[in-house]
Amino acid sequence: MARRLSILKQPIFSTFNNHLVDYPSPSNLSYWWGFGSLAGICLVIQIITGIFLAMHYTPHVDLAFYSVEHIMRDVQGGWLLRYMHANGASMFFIVVYLHIFRGLYYGSYASPRELVWCLGVVILLLMIVTAFIGYVLPWGQMSFWGATVITSLASAIPVVGDTIVTWLWGGFSVDNATLNRFFSLHYLLPFIIAGASILHIAALHQYGSNNPLGINSSVDKIAFYPYFYVKDLVGWVAFAIFLSIFVFYAPNVLGHPDNYIPANPMSTPAHIVPEWYFLPIYAILRSIPNKLGGVAAIGLVFVSLFALPFINTSYVRSSTFRPIHQKLFWLLVADCLLLGWIGCQPVEAPYVTIGQIASVFFFLYFAITPFLGKLEAKLIKNHCA
Template identity: 85%
Template sequence: PISSTLNQHLIDYPTPSNLSYWWGFGSLAGLCLVIQIVTGVFLAMHYTPHVDLAFNSVEHIMRDVEGGWLLRYMHANGASMFFIVVHLHIFRGLYHASYSSPREFVRCLGVVIFLLMIVTAFIGYVLPWGQMSFWGATVITSLASAIPVVGDTIVTWLWGGFSVDNATLNRFFSLHHLLPFILVGASLLHLAALHQYGSNNPLGVHSEMDKIAFYPYFYVKDLVGWVAFAIFFSIWIFYAPNVLGHPDNYIPANPMSTPPHIVPEWYFLPIHAILRSIPDKSGGVAAIAPVFICLLALPFFKNMYVRSSSFRPIHQGIFWLLLADRLLLGWIGCQPVEAP
């Protein structure tokens, strides 16, 4: 049964013959997840989840563990690559309306995976226990206090006390080890839901006739994408490993010294921009919710016969406006709060 299942989903899987390279980001996301799990397991062998030792254990990995610098840079930049690939995967789906009937469940599972990625990346960013790690954890976890009635209780539970401390670090390390495996399960469900009805295509027109086997045609196409990914990823790791990091995170966490500008990782910047643009904490949290609600609700709007934006100029214009807005919010999120 194992070999027949693998053959059904990876070898003889019927695939629309006109799929472009934009349909390869799903397999690239799977590759990124494997890289993150493998490097994470090896890093966990040398990491110490204690407030007095965490920062030094990361430096020990960088300086004393053979190949430790490579493991850490692969893991840290692998998270960024994972988000880049998934963002491209999401926007491709939005452009070609791949979320429409009968693939509603595929989209909903995809949004759940995206939320799991955000949580996993956030708690992973806390583990090096630098200044940005500590203060980022303090600011983001305190947002839970905006939940009516139970908010303060949730914050205390997250912290394991009345401030971000050793209990918080231990909880985050444990969860950061667990969540990637939940991501694997969600990804397999996502793939199973997709294969129930098959992939969409650039034309957005459903057809059972014009299909070919996944292997060898799209296997080779995915392989080309993997090679291009490996080249770009290698250049990033070996020549600019800290380009997306923040220098303050190379300073050990100090609860008595607040950084002048608390900046999250780049993939949180749009959310960060929305949050800090609304003075009221509850209002900021409420403004973030529609981002994910809209992604979940899209498949349940009126179905269209022609799905691809290539044939829908108004939809295409709105799509590019959304993409520009996403980039603008990211830029705003990384700017310090000061008078223009």
């Protein structure tokens, strides 16, 4: 027993024990609190499969598309690696989006967890950049034209816009230099995301997890193991089944068929769309007729998310006890789904008008937040009086 205790006091084991075994958790945590660990599993899957795929990938405009086909056809288990990596990206975003909406519903961004939320927004931004440049690597039609359209948006930035585009391209068009630097960044960024995730967990564990009631649970906590790991394990098994269905039975359902056509700068696809997890932001971008305004709107999405902990005025965290906010939250969820649908529709009436209305409501949610907390406090005071 004494030897076991001395081993647990070693730095590596004590850190593991304090943060994953004996970590004090609120006793009323639900299954919604399992998406953080699921996101970590998704990141590990992406890093491991990405490393093995990089061993066979050739970042050259003449060979990239065919190297991906080589992985699929000739490398033993290559098809599994590719499908796990491609569908794993979608699973990663599904898990993170659910994690974010759970945080919005239960007020996990409220003081004293501002840093936890802000680091989460940084991770989301890094994920979007990583996924975008990864989408370019297969060098299919949608990869090439998606890269051309999205990177050219930077030209709308006054003074330095054209310089930024030239730097992103590594020249005067999307070409071999672009593919090389995108491949390098795509290999590097997941490790930066992993580092940011560690900081995210450290910031979370400084004050402890929020809980469904949103109240101070410091007097009612139990060890993570053996009580809560079982809930996480159930989520991991369900996630493994969900991912397996896509990998083995519908590996291409979340992708675009045009990306199985080699990139051709002389032939523009009829309808350029990004991957599904970019569609809500893409819809907001398209809703602004001015290019600079569209870029500013994308920036405002992340500014709004960053600002949320600091503009929140509600003394109550959980939406369970905030009926007005609860309704607004579900309207926001529906609005994001609507924006995702609009993002894959043609740029024509009535889709443009619907996208503009949905974009206005998205930002309206954050604009209302500071006043909503004061309104709810006033209603509670009047009710108590």
